[in-house]
Amino acid sequence: MNFVRREEEQTPKPAPLWQDVQWISPLVSMIVWASIAGWAVQTSPNPRYYNTYNPTISEATTHPFHDDTVSYPLLVGLSGAISVVVPVVLEFTFQHSVSRRQFYVTLVNVLLGAVEAVLLTIATTELIKFSVGYLRPNFASVCQPRLVNATYQCSVDSNKFEKSMVSFPSGHASTGTAAGWYATIYALWTIFHRPSSLTTRTTSICRQALFLPALAPFLFALGVSVTRVTDFKHHTVDVTMGTLLGLIFASLVFVRVVQTLPRPYHSDDSTA
Secondary structure, three states, X not given: OHHHHHHHHHOOOOOOHHHHOOOHHHHHHHHHHHHHHHXXXXXXOOOHHHHOOOOOOOHHHOXXXXXXXXXXXXXXXXXXHHHHHHHHHHHHHHOOOOOHHHHHHHHHHHHHHHHHHHHHHHHHHHHHHHHHOOOOOOHHHHHOEEEEOOEEEEOOOHHHHHHHOOOOOOHHHHHHHHHHHHHHHHHHHHHHOOOOOOOHHHHHHHHHHOHHHHHHHHHXXXXXXXXXXXXXXXXXXXXXXXXXXXXXXXXXXXXXXXXXXXXXXXXXXXXX
16 A cells, blocks of 8 residues: 555656647747837838839839738738638547647647747748838829929828838738638648547548648738739738748748757657
């Protein structure tokens, strides 16, 4: 009896849950994002393109003003919903038989990864936007230029036309792609690569039925990117660069997240 009690006393207590959560990297990324966001609020876009602006020869910036098909707050809200709903649904569906601790650690790490990917993408996008100062396609309609001392100057307040001096790269494209691509590669990895709690037959059916739905977040991001061109808010190169930034940061952060998940989720453990 004493021997049993001695063994129970020597059994180590599990580490606190927060020690298994990979929170340091997301925290550092949040600090970087906050620093760049604070800098962007206090600064103005680089005036190099504005100083050489000539509406008589700058045809690429003479398009009319058009309201956003998808506003940025709406995009952020939808991206946040996708980033939460997709992991929660797939973890409950495919990984419900794992221990509760592993389940929640994995879910929290995946969600923090989505936040980190988006924050790094936004920070980089804002840094480039204000450093370049590229004019939007609708710059002329916003600026309403007039000729003053042989140079063209905007006839509206700077706080209005400076919003049309941050065209490159597209924030809609980068933010949407970061969230959408992260959700898509997570879904594909969970459906096709991770060991499943479902039966073999059910897993096979899910893999056939869920392939296209898994692509939906990324396709949605691409659709939003297209509207930035049709709304005359961005040039094609802006959208291309924004999409590339989203792809890069989402992929890099996802690799980090996968490598820090509890060991039973790795493919080499499932085949042991």
